[in-house]
Amino acid sequence: MTAPEAESLRIQPSASHPPAWRAQGPAVAAVALGGGAGAAARYAASLWWPAQAGGFPWTTFWVNVAGCAVIGVFMVVITEFRPAHRLVRPFFGTGVLGGFTTFSTYAVDIQKLADGGHVRTGLAYLAATPLAALTAVWLAAWSTRRILKRRQP
Numbered sequence: 001m002t003a004p005e006a007e008s009l010r011i012q013p014s015a016s017h018p019p020a021w022r023a024q025g026p027a028v029a030a031v032a033l034g035g036g037a038g039a040a041a042r043y044a045a046s047l048w049w050p051a052q053a054g055g056f057p058w059t060t061f062w063v064n065v066a067g068c069a070v071i072g073v074f075m076v077v078i079t080e081f082r083p084a085h086r087l088v089r090p091f092f093g094t095g096v097l098g099g100f101t102t103f104s105t106y107a108v109d110i111q112k113l114a115d116g117g118h119v120r121t122g123l124a125y126l127a128a129t130p131l132a133a134l135t136a137v138w139l140a141a142w143s144t145r146r147i148l149k150r151r152q153p
Contacts, residue, residue, distance in 0.1 A: 030087040034095015042100050054118045057109040060102060061129055067101035068133040072140030081148050 042063055049059040074093060078084040106129055113122030 026087055027090045030091035031095040031098075034091040034097075035099035036095075038096040038099025038101075040099075041096075042102055051109075054113070054116050054121070056121055056125060057106075057113075060105050060109055061125065061132070064101050064103065064106060064129055065132045065136045067097050069136040069140040071097050072137040073144045076141045076144040076148070080145065 045063050046059055051057045051059055071093060074097070078089060078093075106125075110122045110126050113119070113125065
């Protein structure tokens with residue numbers, strides 16, 4: 001390859017587009033702030049309603065179900081009825097609700113129950129959580145659509 005051919009193969013940087021990290025910075029900040037708020041709320045719930053060792057982890061269960069119900073309402077509202085600012089979804093949907101719901105704790109709870117000899121409780125929790133969470137998001141979205149359609153002229 002000759003020098004002019006090698007020169008023509010180089011990619012020239014575009015001055016018209018900011019670096020990707022700059023364009024995504026506000027969304028990353030929104031997710032981080034929302035995630036901190038959601039995680040703090042989840043932690044507060046675990047302090048207010050601590051789980052009994054070997055018992056069904058009701059707090060984590062209800063946090064996940066409630067968070068899924070809220071995401072059902074939220075997504076219907078911002079995608080079907082009222083457009084929101086571009087940072088609302090990352091802040092609230094990904095950040096707050098992502099930090100609030102805790103499916104990693106769900107997995108750890110199942111492992112602790114199984115290791116502690118509470119296999120039946122662990123299996124019940126394993127089945128009940130996704131079933132209740134999916135039902136909650138579906139019912140919340142369905143109900144929100146019905147309520148908001150009634151309110152339209």
